Amino acid sequence: MKKSNLIALLLTILTALPLTASNTFVINKPDYNMSPYTGMTRQGWIDAAKYLLDGAFAHVKTLDDPMYFPRIGDVCYPKDNSRVRGATLEGLCRTLFVAAPLLKEDSTLTINGIKLADYYRHQLALLVDSTSKQFISHRGNRGPCQDLVEFGGLSISLFVCGDVVWKPLNQSVKDSLESMMESYADGPTISQNWRFFNVFTMSFFKKEGYQVNDALLEKYVKLLINDYRGNGWYLDNPNYDYYSMWAYQLYGRLWSQFFGDRYYPELANMFRRDFNEMYTSYPYLFGRDGHMIMWGRSNMYRFASAAPLPFGNNINYGWMRRIASGDLLQFLQNPYLMKDGVPTPGFYGAFDPVLQGYSCRGSVYWCAKAFLSLMLPKNDPYWCSVENEGDWDQMEMDNVYNHYYQGPKMLITNYPNSGASEIRAFCDYNTLRPGAELFRGSECYNRLSYNSLFPWMADGKNGEVAMNYVVKNQKGEWEPLRRYTTKGFNNGILERTVWLQSDSTFRMTLTDMPLANGILRVDKITGCSHATTIRLGHYALPEKSQRITERIVKLKKHNVAYVINNGEYELAMIPVEGWDSLQFVRTTGLHPEANICEVIDAMATIPANSSPKTFSTLQLFKKGEFTNRELIRAAASINPK
Numbered sequence: 001m002k003k004s005n006l007i008a009l010l011l012t013i014l015t016a017l018p019l020t021a022s023n024t025f026v027i028n029k030p031d032y033n034m035s036p037y038t039g040m041t042r043q044g045w046i047d048a049a050k051y052l053l054d055g056a057f058a059h060v061k062t063l064d065d066p067m068y069f070p071r072i073g074d075v076c077y078p079k080d081n082s083r084v085r086g087a088t089l090e091g092l093c094r095t096l097f098v099a100a101p102l103l104k105e106d107s108t109l110t111i112n113g114i115k116l117a118d119y120y121r122h123q124l125a126l127l128v129d130s131t132s133k134q135f136i137s138h139r140g141n142r143g144p145c146q147d148l149v150e151f152g153g154l155s156i157s158l159f160v161c162g163d164v165v166w167k168p169l170n171q172s173v174k175d176s177l178e179s180m181m182e183s184y185a186d187g188p189t190i191s192q193n194w195r196f197f198n199v200f201t202m203s204f205f206k207k208e209g210y211q212v213n214d215a216l217l218e219k220y221v222k223l224l225i226n227d228y229r230g231n232g233w234y235l236d237n238p239n240y241d242y243y244s245m246w247a248y249q250l251y252g253r254l255w256s257q258f259f260g261d262r263y264y265p266e267l268a269n270m271f272r273r274d275f276n277e278m279y280t281s282y283p284y285l286f287g288r289d290g291h292m293i294m295w296g297r298s299n300m301y302r303f304a305s306a307a308p309l310p311f312g313n314n315i316n317y318g319w320m321r322r323i324a325s326g327d328l329l330q331f332l333q334n335p336y337l338m339k340d341g342v343p344t345p346g347f348y349g350a351f352d353p354v355l356q357g358y359s360c361r362g363s364v365y366w367c368a369k370a371f372l373s374l375m376l377p378k379n380d381p382y383w384c385s386v387e388n389e390g391d392w393d394q395m396e397m398d399n400v401y402n403h404y405y406q407g408p409k410m411l412i413t414n415y416p417n418s419g420a421s422e423i424r425a426f427c428d429y430n431t432l433r434p435g436a437e438l439f440r441g442s443e444c445y446n447r448l449s450y451n452s453l454f455p456w457m458a459d460g461k462n463g464e465v466a467m468n469y470v471v472k473n474q475k476g477e478w479e480p481l482r483r484y485t486t487k488g489f490n491n492g493i494l495e496r497t498v499w500l501q502s503d504s505t506f507r508m509t510l511t512d513m514p515l516a517n518g519i520l521r522v523d524k525i526t527g528c529s530h531a532t533t534i535r536l537g538h539y540a541l542p543e544k545s546q547r548i549t550e551r552i553v554k555l556k557k558h559n560v561a562y563v564i565n566n567g568e569y570e571l572a573m574i575p576v577e578g579w580d581s582l583q584f585v586r587t588t589g590l591h592p593e594a595n596i597c598e599v600i601d602a603m604a605t606i607p608a609n610s611s612p613k614t615f616s617t618l619q620l621f622k623k624g625e626f627t628n629r630e631l632i633r634a635a636a637s638i639n640p641k
Helices: 003-016 042-057 081-105 116-127 146-165 171-185 195-207 214-225 243-263 265-280 299-306 317-332 361-375 390-394 436-440 628-636
Strands: 228-230 401-405 410-415 420-424 469-472 478-480 483-490 493-500 503-515 518-527 532-542 549-554 560-565 569-577 581-588 596-606 613-623
Touching (some): 042 081, 042 116, 042 361, 081 116, 081 146, 116 171, 146 171, 146 243, 146 361, 171 195, 214 243, 243 265, 243 299, 243 361, 299 317, 299 361, 317 361, 317 390, 410 503, 532 569, 532 613, 560 596, 569 596, 596 613
Antiparallel strands (some): 401 410, 410 420, 469 478, 469 532, 483 493, 493 503, 503 518, 518 613, 532 596, 560 569, 581 596
């Protein structure tokens, strides 16, 4: 190769590398005495925040430069120049979540030669400068929009670091910001967690001495409280997911602290009451290693899921910090998270199927809510308690632990053998809110279950499916089941019903029994007006350092086990009753952790107007390998009747 060509090649490679020095976060001085599982201390969290800010501010050279990042994929906006201003506002307000607690402690914080306090103050002034590209006009007659979301987030950050960012602003800038932001807050919203954005904006400016719509503020707070369904969970209309926690629970707790205790103490006490109940359910949702489950539409916000955990009273602080730090490192130490110094829109790396059209590259910094834990001083018990694994230490091997919550009709399962957590929770299928169907139809919500070890695989066009049923509908298309109704949980068995959205004559009853190493499913088709084909998928395995291996193990009573192994985990599927065949299915571009993944799918044909038909299936998983004896014993122990 010519020298000139070699130089050109090297330059190409170098320019393709992230703008940060490292593609993964490295703990500088891990403390395994205080944090025996993660090594993370409060200083480690500060370093992680600076790591993210280093990458973001690599895109900023002067105070005038907007916080704008290169677009990735086909889903995120802006797809043209029409929404660039919105994307820059998201980048500005959401990166401030990372910076706010740091600025509260160090007003001189400088990154990439930029004093952060100067930058955010300057950028706020540009929002009300009519000559600036960042200028935002008053809402006028428009309905709720993304700007309202960002102003709510901005208001939270100003509550945190207002003395550094807000207080030094020129009074005319303050007045202009209040007038513009209030035009959005004192107006329409969406009947879910969005109401908090109105509430926080109005609350901040009331605290600063401005007149706000007190009646509307109180109304929205009461409506938010009414979304509580018990066991620590709020219904985010139409679904339960991480928004229930890092939005409702976190926002309610912070609003009470920042504002509610002084102005609306009775309402603040209601939020605190509901917040305390969170610890009876939410910690079980994380795996033993603190890893979060890929579930719901907020996946690209990643470790924001840990944001509410530090703020309880008289809790197991060491367990909460072990979860939070494990959750943080789950992503910051994944080599696919960062690109151009910025977290990718996806789960581990960039992954379009998990995104919504309202997301841009800067949206990912909602993850920064996790760094609000740095508001707690270094002598707080959250930082001073030794890491522990909480209730996991009391769980016995070869057992399974189920936690059913009647309020949200949610089942969380812990598996001591593998350290996995699993959840079964669904959208409210009766909701009439516009857009609800889009969420219900998404892989984010319609899986039979979600597991911390096995991020979900998107549906393939040819019936490839993981942890769900797909049915060949009357249009000849593969349609996933999504209209679930939970009947209850008794004697270790979850009972649900489900029907095909395009054809309500196709109905099934579902029973799940979590086992020590997987799930026993006994599901029955109770109605089917047309001949069709049905498929059921196991969890999917990503192909990483080695090609996935396959094997078929003959069992007693003419049964077989289909087994796949990726060098780390093994999945086995045993058709106990009803299935015509099983097959190994390799897919490309459908998994968040690797380009290639593999799943085991079971298939059966169903005649029109057939009598009820039962499908019994063992779906097993294990770290390492199953012995043939283990598979034989598992199959022999099952009585599908």
